[in-house]
Amino acid sequence: MSEGKKPDPLMVAPWKDPAATPYIRIQNVTKKFGDFVAVNNVSLNIYKQELFCLLGGSGCGKSTLLRMLAGFEEPDGGQIFLDGQDMAGIAPYKRPVNMMFQSYALFPHMNVEDNVAFGLKQDHTPKKELWDRVKGMLEMVKLSGFASRKPHQLSGGQRQRVALARALVKQPKLLLLDEPLGALDRKLRESTQFELMNIQEKLGVTFVVVTHDQEEAMTLASRIGVMNLGQIVQVGTPTEIYEFPTSRFVADFVGSVNMFDGRITDEDNDYVRISSEDAGCTIFINHGVAAPPSAALAVAIRPEKIAISRSPPANTQENCTQGIVEDIAYMGDMSVFNVRLKSGKLAKVTQPNLVRHTDDAIHWDDHVFMSWHAASGVVLTV
Amino acid sequence: MSRAGYLALGDQLATSAEPLIRNLVRLAPIRILLNLFGRLGLRGRGLVIFLPYAWLALFFLIPFVIVLKISFADQLIARPPYSALWELSEKGYLTIKLNLNNYRFLIDDALYWKAYLNSVKIAFVSALICLIVGYPMAYGMARADKAWRNILLMLVILPFWTSFLLRVYAWIGLLNNNGIINNALLGLGLIDQPIVMMKTDFAVYVGIVYSYLPFMILPLFTALEKMDVTLLEAAADLGCKPLKAFFTITIPLSMPGIIAGFSLVFIPALGEFVIPDLLGGTDTLMIGHVLWNEFFSNRAWPVASAVAIAMLLLVLVILYLQSRFQRAAEAP
Ligand SMILES: Nc1ncnc2c1ncn2[C@@H]1O[C@H](COP(=O)(O)OP(=O)(O)O)[C@@H](O)[C@H]1O
Ligand SMILES: [Mg+2]
Numbered sequence: 065m066s067e068g069k070k071p072d073p074l075m076v077a078p079w080k081d082p083a084a085t086p087y088i089r090i091q092n093v094t095k096k097f098g099d100f101v102a103v104n105n106v107s108l109n110i111y112k113q114e115l116f117c118l119l120g121g122s123g124c125g126k127s128t129l130l131r132m133l134a135g136f137e138e139p140d141g142g143q144i145f146l147d148g149q150d151m152a153g154i155a156p157y158k159r160p161v162n163m164m165f166q167s168y169a170l171f172p173h174m175n176v177e178d179n180v181a182f183g184l185k186q187d188h189t190p191k192k193e194l195w196d197r198v199k200g201m202l203e204m205v206k207l208s209g210f211a212s213r214k215p216h217q218l219s220g221g222q223r224q225r226v227a228l229a230r231a232l233v234k235q236p237k238l239l240l241l242d243e244p245l246g247a248l249d250r251k252l253r254e255s256t257q258f259e260l261m262n263i264q265e266k267l268g269v270t271f272v273v274v275t276h277d278q279e280e281a282m283t284l285a286s287r288i289g290v291m292n293l294g295q296i297v298q299v300g301t302p303t304e305i306y307e308f309p310t311s312r313f314v315a316d317f318v319g320s321v322n323m324f325d326g327r328i329t330d331e332d333n334d335y336v337r338i339s340s341e342d343a344g345c346t347i348f349i350n351h352g353v354a355a356p357p358s359a360a361l362a363v364a365i366r367p368e369k370i371a372i373s374r375s376p377p378a379n380t381q382e383n384c385t386q387g388i389v390e391d392i393a394y395m396g397d398m399s400v401f402n403v404r405l406k407s408g409k410l411a412k413v414t415q416p417n418l419v420r421h422t423d424d425a426i427h428w429d430d431h432v433f434m435s436w437h438a439a440s441g442v443v444l445t446v
Numbered sequence: 447m448s449r450a451g452y453l454a455l456g457d458q459l460a461t462s463a464e465p466l467i468r469n470l471v472r473l474a475p476i477r478i479l480l481n482l483f484g485r486l487g488l489r490g491r492g493l494v495i496f497l498p499y500a501w502l503a504l505f506f507l508i509p510f511v512i513v514l515k516i517s518f519a520d521q522l523i524a525r526p527p528y529s530a531l532w533e534l535s536e537k538g539y540l541t542i543k544l545n546l547n548n549y550r551f552l553i554d555d556a557l558y559w560k561a562y563l564n565s566v567k568i569a570f571v572s573a574l575i576c577l578i579v580g581y582p583m584a585y586g587m588a589r590a591d592k593a594w595r596n597i598l599l600m601l602v603i604l605p606f607w608t609s610f611l612l613r614v615y616a617w618i619g620l621l622n623n624n625g626i627i628n629n630a631l632l633g634l635g636l637i638d639q640p641i642v643m644m645k646t647d648f649a650v651y652v653g654i655v656y657s658y659l660p661f662m663i664l665p666l667f668t669a670l671e672k673m674d675v676t677l678l679e680a681a682a683d684l685g686c687k688p689l690k691a692f693f694t695i696t697i698p699l700s701m702p703g704i705i706a707g708f709s710l711v712f713i714p715a716l717g718e719f720v721i722p723d724l725l726g727g728t729d730t731l732m733i734g735h736v737l738w739n740e741f742f743s744n745r746a747w748p749v750a751s752a753v754a755i756a757m758l759l760l761v762l763v764i765l766y767l768q769s770r771f772q773r774a775a776e777a778p
Contacts, residue, residue: 136682156683172677
């Protein structure tokens with residue numbers, strides 16, 4: 065999923081460098097609304113020029129965290145540092161941060177041009193420079209012909225681009241985007257995602273993007289912070305989040321997954337064997353895990369990492385189970401098989417449709433074998 | 447409620463009212479009436495639109511035409527105290543006599559245009575004071591908690607439950623030389639002499655502002671409540687200080703409310719009679735008062751009618767200006 069993103073030579077994973085100073089340092093930040101804890105003891109470092117995604121379900125506190133960065137909410141506990149400076153008590157209009165609002169929040173009584181110019185006018189930018197920059201920005205978001213339109217005369221996608229231009233024209237060091245593409249249809253969303261990434265690369269701005277759409281996060285982000293119930297549950301690159309989730313929540317939230325409960329029967333430094341009634345077989349994993357022996361755990365296996373066939377594979381002893389095909393969803397590029405295992409559990413397998421049609425294709429009610437590589441399973445203890 | 451909301455509500459009402467309507471139209475008198483309207487080409491939608499127009503014609507247009515007619519008559523000592531506008535002589539001549547002197551009188555006698563001017567001044571200043579006093583109140587209401595908002599709204603509307611006349615009378619008790627305010631100030635030793643407030647322009651302003659304040663607050667509240675507060679966050683985010691954001695975002699977006707509130711105070715205050723009569727002095731010249739005097743003290747119906755027509759023209763000009771401003775402000 066993240067293969068489309070080319071590595072940026074300027075950005076060699078600063079989060080891996082212990083000497084790098086984070087641009088944003090969020091330390092034990094908590095925000096309560098009455099008794100309700102919206103953001104719970106969050107600590108997070110975000111580095112310069114990152115495109116960081118906060119990913120989580122609705123109501124998990126993403127917007128609240130973003131609003132604390134912008135200064136619209138004050139944390140009840142903890143601190144936020146921006147470029148080394150403590151942000152406590154600094155009013156939103158004094159922060160070197162711009163935000164693109166979920167609702168765009170365009171000023172309805174001003175035309176496109178004046179909306180974009182608004183921020184520069186507050187800084188008393190000289191007239192000529194101001195209008196040059198506004199013009200340049202409108203060109204960049206491809207809205208030059210719409211300068212004198214009012215927001216209500218624009219389509220959703222155009223409004224979204226005005227909002228982006230308005231936030232970017234001030235050349236902020238940090239741009240906050242709250243569900244920036246939420247209101248767009250799928251096609252427009254995809255093209256805009258790439259536009260956003262281009263702009264981010266061109267201008268070298270640090271982006272923090274809030275989204276509930278895991279595909280969007282995977283496409284855009286240099287790193288993703290997954291949130292649940294006001295807490296950050298995992299931070300990592302899209303690949304790390306997808307391939308090495310550290311909790312059932314993340315494995316389940318990001319992409320689809322088969323989760324098999326089981327117990328360790330045999331382990332060493334470089335392998336672990338798990339017996340799973342759920343899966344109906346022994347699962348062998350070719351690396352060690354830091355779990356206490358006999359602890360209840362789950363093995364997560366992504367549907368695309370499972371091979372499905374009617375004839376038994378070479379090794380049926382381990383990492384192989386059997387079931388009956390209950391459902392097939394043909395998606396064009398691939399097919400999704402729902403297989404009922406002996407344990408009664410429904411397992412999901414996806415298979416790319418490499419050839420157009422074979423008589424050999426798997427049908428409903430077929431008895432099938434499902435097998436996977438020893439590196440495919442991820443052991444989850446929480 | 448949004449447009450979609452109204453449409454849904456309408457649908458619901460229509461469905462539930464359908465059996466009732468079906469039975470109603472079977473009743474003989476209604477059937478005859480509908481039949482009659484039908485013959486005149488009034489059915490369904492046309493009929494529904496026709497009714498408010500009929501109402502306006504009956505209770506506004508016809509009285510207006512009568513007043514217009516009287517304004518062109520001569521004053522007589524008779525009953526009614528004005529001459530007829532037209533006469534049909536025995537020889538079959540129809541003579542129409544249009545007496546324009548009443549209008550000339552309005553221009554020649556300084557009393558009238560002074561009264562107009564003073565009314566405009568008092569109404570304008572009162573509307574301005576209402577705006578200045580009402581805006582913070584409406585703002586506070588619009589930004590208050592949902593639960594509080596209804597209580598505050600209730601408090602603004604509450605005075606309407608008491609008679610207007612009684613409330614103006616109550617101000618006499620407050621503003622009199624031996625009224626509550628003067629007594630309190632005297633009692634506290636802040637003044638030695640009662641402050642003369644009754645029978646002054648000040649009392650008229652107090653009375654008008656007090657009486658018409660809700661008409662200012664309600665449209666302002668509606669406009670401010672509709673406003674998306676994230677716009678203010680967006681302004682702050684772009685480096686705009688709160689006070690500046692108030693003038694560049696909040697005020698322009700509440701302009702329709704300001705214009706509506708201003709006209710709702712200005713227009714009735716212009717013709718106000720009760721408040722200047724009860725609270726104002728002999729030198730508080732307002733056109734409503736002049737009109738009353740002409741009509742009842744002098745029995746000069748034609749002149750009084752001319753005064754009324756001239757005021758109506760003034761109001762029409764104001765309404766026209768208002769609708770133009772309103773359209774400019776509402777074009778988002
Ligand atoms: N101003 C507020 N007052 C009370 N509760 C709030 C407020 N803002 C947000 N919340 C609550 O905090 C939780 C997190 O909100 P938010 O950060 O907007 O979630 P999301 O992750 O969907 O953006 C939600 O349950 C929301 O109801
Ligand atoms: Mg949100």
